[in-house]
Amino acid sequence: MSDAGLRERVRALIEDEARLLDDQDFEAWLALFTPDCRYWVPVSLDQTTPGDGVAHFNDDKQLMAARTHRLLNPRAFGAEPSPRTAHVVSGVRIDAVDDDGTVHASSSQIILEYRRRDRFEEDSRVFGGRVRHVLRATGSGLRIALKRVDLVNAEGSMNALAAPF
């Protein structure tokens, strides 16, 4: 495939992934990931591997499934009501392609989140930063093996985070 074709496919996948989160279509969202995937939001841009320290999110697929299952559970009052998000994806770039076809891509993303708690302007929050995807070629196309979200405020103190970035 041409470079332009690959870039188009990668961009579409990253945009689709963000759209599925905004739509809360978590089943379809999980299906984009490999069984051994990792969803990782480090506490420092210096972290090199998910095991090297604590993280805001450091999920295997089971935890991703439990987390998103909980978001749709009416008894999960920590997510009552469930947050609504809008992802803006920009600047998708292919940083490297391995010999086996694994693609290393990055994008800039801004996530607007709203959860109504009658706390006025605090009910809306903005997150954003550099998002890195490692995409593995599988029989059914590219699948996400790693999603790393480097928030601009990675070291910052967070209040409750219910929705994945």
Add this chain to the structure above:
Amino acid sequence: MVGGMATLLNSPPRLDPSALVRPGRVHRSVYTDAEIFRLEMERIFSRAWIYLAHESEMPAAGDYVRRHIGSRQVILTRDRDGAVHAIPNRCSHRGTTLCAFDRGSAPGGHSCPYHGWNFAADGRLRGVPQRSNYEGVLELGDYDLQPVRVAAYRGFLFGTLDAEAVPLVEFLGHMATSIDDLVDRSPSGEVVCSPHVLRHHYRGNWKLSFENLNDTIHPGFAHSASVVSAKAVAAGLEEGEPLAASLGMMLANGKPIQFFQDLDMVTTPRGHSYIGGHMGASYTADTQSAYAQALIAHHGPDKAARVLGTDRHLMLLYPSSTWHARYQTVRIVRPVRHDLTEIIGYTFRLPGAPEETYRNAVEYCTGANSAASPVIADDLEVYERIMDGNGFDAREWVPMSRGLREDREAVPGLTRSPATSEAFIRNQFAAWADYMGAAA
């Protein structure tokens, strides 16, 4: 202001804290009144020993970390001789904070960004630019930063603003054994603090966190949705596919209440407490054979067996920190305002232990301390709802009477109760009233 007027009209005198704590109940204003918070900073956080840092966070001469004692900022410094000092993060000239980073190295001392006054690691004012302007006016020694009293227990550094405070070991009492529990788990005798730190906060009072962590009744309700979701995922696993450790931790909250009723809670003077461990094998095994062997080599078989056999859940060291020895996690509870609290989580490596031991600590700390942890998100929601509900005067007194008549054993320095008891909260408020009762 939250709670202000109603408190003044209906309740005990708000500036007489001893009237706000009665047997088995406290007045709601202890959570919602900004003036009470100001008194807490003055009477509790200025008198107790406050956990600040571990020595490994500042290994070399000139290294420093910035921490809080209540509302005060302090810089912990290491001087050329290796001694540790705590000095106020405040220039003695115009009051500018000297240091803007949580950790770093300042081998040339701490210089004020405003006029360049320079302070040594021990707080001594070393120099002032344009000394000639101060000729006959200013003695450098009059403007040294007054060091704060610091003491270490097995490498963990505490500070107090009270020159009269009892020695640190007396303050810790029986709880020193929970710090021993953490350090003794190291096959080299050393523990090293990870540079990666997890911070979260909530719009609520600092005491709410202390009152939640050893409350074994709330998980069955507050965290039930995570249990439901973890079970749903577990049910869908393929044959032979292992359950992830993170889900094991969520499921641990689903234990029957009788399990916790049978477990012990230990409370000690000055507001401290812990309960027996309960996450056990359903979470992660930390007795991998390589680790056990290394521990036996260090301690000998008897002590190693004792260390590995110890299973305590969180130790609450009132009013500054919460400790999980088995997963090498320490959390600082930082009161910011009466309605704003930050929790800062640190993990420790045990040099000589397999990498898996550190991974377990990281896994635990992430699950127990990330704002994104489904379990923590539920707790943060509850804290904020408690603040909302106590912000108006539908009811003035908050009961904390669960298990009031169920204590199992009381010996000097230690009381045992069922882990379902609110004895640890009553114990915190006994300490609270003690600290708050008398003006400084």
